[in-house]
Amino acid sequence: xxxxxxxxxxxxxxxxxxxxxxxxxTERRIGIIGLNGSGKTTFARMINGLVKPTQGRVTVDGxxxxxxxxxxxxxxxxxxxxxxxxxxxxxLHEDIALGLKNRRLPRHAVDAAVDGILRRFxxxxxxxxxxxxxxxxxxQLAALASVLVTEPEVVILDEPTNQLDLRNRALVEKTVHGLxxxxxxxxxxxxxxxxxxxxxxxxxxxLAADDAPxxxxxxxxxxxx
Amino acid sequence: xxxxxxxxxxxxxxxxxxxxxIALAATGIALIVLASPLLLGISTLAALALYxxxxxxxxxxxxxxxxxxVTIFVVAIFALLVNSPxxxxxxxxxxxxxxxxxxxxxxxxxxxxxxxxxxxxxRPLERLGLVRASDIGLAVGxxxxxxxxxxxxxxxxxxxxxARGLKARPLTLAVPLIILTLKNADDIAAAIxxxxxxxxxxxxxxxxx
Numbered sequence: 001x002x003x004x005x006x007x008x009x010x011x012x013x014x015x016x017x018x019x020x021x022x023x024x025x026t027e028r029r030i031g032i033i034g035l036n037g038s039g040k041t042t043f044a045r046m047i048n049g050l051v052k053p054t055q056g057r058v059t060v061d062g063x064x065x066x067x068x069x070x071x072x073x074x075x076x077x078x079x080x081x082x083x084x085x086x087x088x089x090x091x092l093h094e095d096i097a098l099g100l101k102n103r104r105l106p107r108h109a110v111d112a113a114v115d116g117i118l119r120r121f122x123x124x125x126x127x128x129x130x131x132x133x134x135x136x137x138x139x140q141l142a143a144l145a146s147v148l149v150t151e152p153e154v155v156i157l158d159e160p161t162n163q164l165d166l167r168n169r170a171l172v173e174k175t176v177h178g179l180x181x182x183x184x185x186x187x188x189x190x191x192x193x194x195x196x197x198x199x200x201x202x203x204x205x206x207l208a209a210d211d212a213p214x215x216x217x218x219x220x221x222x223x224x225x
Numbered sequence: 226x227x228x229x230x231x232x233x234x235x236x237x238x239x240x241x242x243x244x245x246x247i248a249l250a251a252t253g254i255a256l257i258v259l260a261s262p263l264l265l266g267i268s269t270l271a272a273l274a275l276y277x278x279x280x281x282x283x284x285x286x287x288x289x290x291x292x293x294x295v296t297i298f299v300v301a302i303f304a305l306l307v308n309s310p311x312x313x314x315x316x317x318x319x320x321x322x323x324x325x326x327x328x329x330x331x332x333x334x335x336x337x338x339x340x341x342x343x344x345x346x347x348r349p350l351e352r353l354g355l356v357r358a359s360d361i362g363l364a365v366g367x368x369x370x371x372x373x374x375x376x377x378x379x380x381x382x383x384x385x386x387x388a389r390g391l392k393a394r395p396l397t398l399a400v401p402l403i404i405l406t407l408k409n410a411d412d413i414a415a416a417i418x419x420x421x422x423x424x425x426x427x428x429x430x431x432x433x434x
Contacts, residue, residue, distance in 0.1 A: 012285065048419070049418075050418060050419060067420075070421065073418060073419065073420075073421040074421045077419070077420065077421070078420075079400065080412075080415070080416070080419065084411040085413075085415070085416055086416050086419070086420070087235070087416075088367070088370070088416055088417065088420075088422070089231070089366065089370060090227065090228035090335060090370060091335055091336070091337070091338050093231065093337075094335055094336060094337030096424055097337055098337065098340070098363075098420075099420050099421065099422055101340065101341070101359055101362070101363075101422070128232075130228060146420060147419070147420055150420065151422075152420055178350060201338075202298060212255035
């Protein structure tokens, strides 16, 4: 799996959110850090075409995220900062099954896939529960399950440990580290990305550092001071 | 996120979504044809019994149905002003019966089941190349899903007014409600895209790799 940015940048109403940059992402675990409003989320959303580049292009395994958006989104799942916004239907089982509806699978195959993904995250007991009854950690796992049931090759998580208590944070951290898929994690939680293969630092819309976690985190501390 | 679905094991819960939707459509047609206040009165009582069997509870039922009943009452008053009392009674009973039956079906059918059935019903239109059936199913499912969401948001805005000692006026309620609902719709659209729920078209690989 290769994600490639080719002089790709994004602007909104004349304001530059991400300055044009060229890079390739192939590592299994990639972290993205930076201050609020630094362009992290915009950069990540450009990967799967939720934000279309206003300059240059972004490709995922050769597919253009702007013109082949639906194909790219089938390869790259995205988990929002607020998992509540990710869940579309109120009952967990129904919501996860929704991602498989347009594949025209027989009902038993859909049920088996949903049960399988819930089991994978150890939340099968939540299958029939209403989403608004779930805890923060359960909700984050539910959002992850809803995306991974469609078997994307890459998953992007936007601040997955945001607003979680210590127990739920540990649960999400363990899950993220155990993912088989390539994971790109936007986070202010530096402990979460400390062991990653590569970390990108964004500052005022520019890629300010791109290296191993220890170097990039040190640079981030300098910028934030 | 709230839902109109009520967990239970009543007769209606056990019936398939398809059977319920077909029966609801057929009953709706029959109610339009029926013009006897006596028969419509019996139908209303039967619908009330069916609704009660779902097990929602009277207080919760009243909260759910109050806005629709107020609307029906207004329509009936208008009918009384322009038509005979008998015709007003027919309007009142017909609409009340329909609402009770529709509410009973909604309370006993998961949104996923609605999506499946509507998608199936729209397949012939897809074969004619007019629509994508799964889009129609999803749209109907989202409408049902949004009803309690909008009501909950309305209540939250009212509470916010009270908490700040402000008098709730139609304009100060409607504007934030519309903005928040549109924002919510945007979030849902982004989630549908992010999760690839609308599927993907066959695509070509970029020539420049």
